[in-house]
Amino acid sequence: MQDLKQKTLTEHEIREFDNKYCSWGDTTHYSKNPKIFSNCEGTFMFDNNDTPYLDLQMWYASCNLGYKNPKISNAVIDCINSMPQIASRFLFENKVLLASKIARANEKRFNIKGRVHFNVGGAQAVEDALKLVRNYTGKNLLFAFMGGYHGRTIGTSCVTSSYRYREYFGHFGDRAHFVPFPYCFRCHYGKKCEDCNFYCVKQFEKNFESEYKSFYDPSTGKSEYVAFIAEPLQGTGGYIVPPMGYFKELKRVLDKFGILFIADEIQMGFYRTGKLWSIEHFGVQPDVITFGKSLTNGLNPLGGLWAREEMINPDIWPAGRTHSTYSSNPIGCAAGCAVMNTFEEHNFEEEIKEKGRRFLEGLKCLKSRYRQIGNVDGLGLALRIECTKEDGFTPDKELCDNIIEEGLKGNLEYKGQKCGLVLNNGGYFKNVITLVPPVTIKNAEIDMAIELLDKLFMRFCK
Numbered sequence: 001m002q003d004l005k006q007k008t009l010t011e012h013e014i015r016e017f018d019n020k021y022c023s024w025g026d027t028t029h030y031s032k033n034p035k036i037f038s039n040c041e042g043t044f045m046f047d048n049n050d051t052p053y054l055d056l057q058m059w060y061a062s063c064n065l066g067y068k069n070p071k072i073s074n075a076v077i078d079c080i081n082s083m084p085q086i087a088s089r090f091l092f093e094n095k096v097l098l099a100s101k102i103a104r105a106n107e108k109r110f111n112i113k114g115r116v117h118f119n120v121g122g123a124q125a126v127e128d129a130l131k132l133v134r135n136y137t138g139k140n141l142l143f144a145f146m147g148g149y150h151g152r153t154i155g156t157s158c159v160t161s162s163y164r165y166r167e168y169f170g171h172f173g174d175r176a177h178f179v180p181f182p183y184c185f186r187c188h189y190g191k192k193c194e195d196c197n198f199y200c201v202k203q204f205e206k207n208f209e210s211e212y213k214s215f216y217d218p219s220t221g222k223s224e225y226v227a228f229i230a231e232p233l234q235g236t237g238g239y240i241v242p243p244m245g246y247f248k249e250l251k252r253v254l255d256k257f258g259i260l261f262i263a264d265e266i267q268m269g270f271y272r273t274g275k276l277w278s279i280e281h282f283g284v285q286p287d288v289i290t291f292g293k294s295l296t297n298g299l300n301p302l303g304g305l306w307a308r309e310e311m312i313n314p315d316i317w318p319a320g321r322t323h324s325t326y327s328s329n330p331i332g333c334a335a336g337c338a339v340m341n342t343f344e345e346h347n348f349e350e351e352i353k354e355k356g357r358r359f360l361e362g363l364k365c366l367k368s369r370y371r372q373i374g375n376v377d378g379l380g381l382a383l384r385i386e387c388t389k390e391d392g393f394t395p396d397k398e399l400c401d402n403i404i405e406e407g408l409k410g411n412l413e414y415k416g417q418k419c420g421l422v423l424n425n426g427g428y429f430k431n432v433i434t435l436v437p438p439v440t441i442k443n444a445e446i447d448m449a450i451e452l453l454d455k456l457f458m459r460f461c462k
Contacts, residue, residue, distance in 0.1 A: 011036050011048060035408045040067035043438055043445050045422055051410040053420035056435045056449055060424065061235070061267045061382075064294035065342060066438040072297045075338035079331050086330055088323070094333035101340040102291075105276055106306055110285045115312045118304040118328035122266035122292030123151025125303035126229070128322050129262055129288050130155050133227045135321060136260075136311045143228040143259070144176035147183065147237030147428055150229060150264055150290075159229050177215075177225060179204055181234055182242040185375045185386065186428070193243055201249040208257050216257060227260035227287075232278040235267035238427030239384040239434045241377050247282035262288040266303065270294040271343060271439050274352035274380030281379065287311065295336050302332030352439050355446060356380040359435070362450035369454070372399055372461045383435035385453070386427065395429035403433065403456045412452050421452045 009017065014036055018028075028034050037053075039046040043066060045053040058064070065072060079094070086092055099116035107113055119128050134140050144150070144159040151157070157165045158174045166172050180188035180200055191199050208216040208223070216223045232247065234240040254261050263286035268278035272294070279286055288311070292303030304327075311317070326332075356378055363376035363385060374388035387400040407421035426434040437449070 042066045053422045055422040057424035061436045062293040062298040064439050065297045066440045072338045075334045079334035095328045098333050098336045113309045120326045121301045121303045123153045123156045125290040126150045126156045129305050137226040139226045141225045142176045145181040146178045147181045147234050149236035182246045198249045205253045229262040231264045238432035241379045247284045251284040260287040264290050266292040271348045299335045300332035352380045370457050370461045385433040387431045395431040397431045400431045
C-alpha cells in the first residue's frame, strides 16, 4: 500500500485511484477522460505543467469573484484562526450579519420585509423552500419550467424537469407540472417572439378557466398548485434569457390565482447578470428567493433562502421546522459576509453591464462567421452559444462536445503562449456552450476568450 502522506500522486496514480475507489455516480465521468488540474487563480486553472486555462465556467457559477480572491480567502483564514466550529444551536456574529445583509438588500430592492434561513448548498435551499411552502399553505404541488434545474435530491428532482434525474428512483408523487419556458429561439408553440404577445402565458392562464382543467376551482378560488418555482434565466437549461416583459405577465396570472412565486437564484444570483438577483431585471416581487453557489465564492457549501415575513416569522416557522448540522456554519458565514461586503463596496452593476456588452458583441461577431452558431445571447455575464448544424437551427451536441474537449487539451496559443479554455455545456439538447466568467474578468481576458473560441470553432467548422 502506498504511503499517501509522503508523496504527491502522479496523474496516472490519480486515475488509478479514481478507477478503484471513487464512485462514478457524480458528474466527473461525463467526460471519458476527465481533465486533471493542480492550481487556480483569478480567471485561470492550471494543469501539472503550469499551462494556463482561461476558465469560462467558474465551477458552475460558484466563484463569481474569481479563484483565490484574497478578500474572501482572508476572511476564511481569519475565521479558521478564531472560531471555525460551533454548533448551529448557538448564535454568533457573522450569521446574523450575513442574514441582515441579505434581508436588508431585499427590502431595499423589493420593498418587502423578510428573513433568511441557511442550509448547506443549493439543493438543500430548494428543499427548505418546498417545506416552507408546504408549511405556509398546507399543500405540496408546484409549477415549474421545462428546462428548469433545482437540484437532484428526491425533493428537488420533483421540480427539476429532466426525467433522467428521476428515471432510476421510483415514483415521484410530488412531481411538478412543467410549463414551457419562453425559449424563443426554439419556441414550444412555434411562435415568433416579436409578435406572439406572450402566447405561452395565455396558454398557461387557460388552465384556470374551469375546474375540469384540473388545477383550479373557480367556485372556491382555490388552486391545487400553490407555488411556481423558476430560474429567471435558465442555467442548466442553456442560459436562456426570457423576454423582458415575460415575468410580469406570468406574475399577473400567479397573483390572480393566489400562487406563490419562488425565484431560484442559486446560479444567477450574486451579480452574475449585473444585479444581486437576476429577477430584478424583470420588475416583479418574489415571495421566496433561494441562493447558494457564489454566496461563499466557492469556499464553503453554504446556501439558503429568503422569504417574506408572513411566511417565515417565528409564529409560523418556529424552531426546528428544518435543520442541518452544518447550516449557518461559521466558515461559510464569514465567506458570505466578505462576498456581500465586496458587492456593497464596489459598483459591479455598471461594470458587469459593460463587460457583458463587450462579450456579447464578440459572440455576435463569431456567429456572423460560423453557420454552426445558431444563437448567441446573454444578460450581464451569463452568456450562451448554441451549436447547430449548418442550417443554423438543428442542435449539434457533437460539435459542442468536441469544442469543449478540444479546449481542455491545452494546445491553443494566445500571444505566443500555450493555453487552454475551460467551457461547460447545457441546453435541452446539450448543444449550448454556457459562458460563466467571473464578474471580475478583465477586458483583455474577454478579448482572449473570443479569440480562443474563434480558434476552436475554426478547428471544427468550415
